[in-house]
Ligand code: ADP
């Protein structure tokens with residue numbers, strides 16, 4: 010009796026236990042049903058025994074159709090080798106696996122984890138397509154950012170509000186400012202050293218102002234053993250929730266732009282002078298002719314001492330020559346006639362013309378023109394003569410007394426250009442002055458017009474030629490004239 014009682018008691022207990030288990034199982038499955046991760050169980054024959062709602066979505070099917078089907082009907086092995094290999098190791102080697110696989114069938118990135126169970130495998134899965142795409146897009150934009158940062162010639166940067174921490178400085182800083190972007194913070198003192206002292210305060214003020222509004226500053230920057238650069242910095246504050254967060258900006262090398270501006274203003278000056286010359290020269294030339302004529306009559310009559318008249322005539326000659334130089338400038342409007350002709354005789358005539366004056370001053374002219382023998386140029390002989398008269402005259406005036414002028418002809422057949430080099434051993438030209446050569450009225454001579462080189466340049470331009478100067482103080486000056494030739 011006791012035994013049966015005990016037995017039925019046991020059965021009852023077992024029932025309760027079963028019920029508890031059922032409920033907990035139910036709860037368990039209920040729980041698995043509602044979780045956002047996909048969940049499925051498969052038996053040792055790879056067939057689905059349970060599929061939750063989220064997994065239905067991932068498999069894009071109804072669970073009543075899928076239950077009892079093979080995992081490999083959902084994920085064909087040949088197109089999902091990763092899933093196959095991973096779950097095989099869970100099934101056969103009881104390994105817990107976690108992996109991500111792209112399913113071409115569903116066009117989804119799926120994250121799987123597999124746990125061995127006594128009946129087979131439990132699988133959790135998440136559709137991570139969106140995240141992967143986002144990361145891909147981010148990676149893409151990161152790549153694009155790097156592409157920009159590495160290839161844009163301007164430096165762009167992000168700094169802390171006090172400009173002491175530099176959160177980002179792009180690699181172009183190396184070729185603009187002269188140091189690596191990564192060492193920018195340490196090299197900031199060097200940066201300040203290279204800023205031209207006259208611009209230092211301006212740059213500092215601008216930096217301060219960048220905290221309040223967009224600010225642009227242009228300054229000169231001198232790295233050791235480098236040509237002077239012009240730098241333009243532009244920066245502006247970025248606010249976050251009303252407080253200054255960072256300062257962002259761009260730094261660029263504008264040396265070329267500034268040089269171009271200078272060139273432009275010079276050619277503007279040139280054309281203004283040219284226009285002026287046209288008007289003024291004609292106005293002066295006419296009265297000049299009559300004054301000169303009368304003066305010659307007075308001189309022949311002898312009523313005024315000839316020393317006076319000859320000084321007056323000399324001075325008038327000078328005025329006339331200036332006026333004529335002016336008139337050269339007025340010419341550009343008119344077509345000049347260019348003809349093909351041998352080049353060497355033109356130069357030889359000029360040298361012949363200058364020889365007398367050179368002898369008087371004790372200047373030796375050394376000529377090496379053999380290379381030019383067979384070359385012709387398309388040009389205007391008088392204008393070309395004027396070019397070399399101007400240059401040789403300058404050389405002689407620079408030497409003043411005793412010295413050497415070398416005139417050398419060279420040929421560059423690769424680009425069909427001949428070069429005439431005029432070398433003098435005069436005092437040379439300083440760097441600052443070298444820049445000003447060719448500007449109208451720039452002269453260091455008491456009686457200079459400062460028009461010679463400008464005219465020379467202009468005439469050479471008409472001949473598609475070029476003019477270059479090299480000079481060293483105390484050693485002398487080398488002038489290169491390049492002209493296209495015809496053989
Ligand atoms: P000008 O001869 O009337 O002064 P230019 O235009 O011919 O005008 O020359 C301008 C200036 O360039 C000269 O005054 C001189 O200072 C400088 N210069 C030109 N050629 C030389 C040279 N060979 N050596 C030194 N200085 C030169």
Ligand code: MG
Pocket residue numbers: 399402403461462
């Ligand atoms: Mg001159």
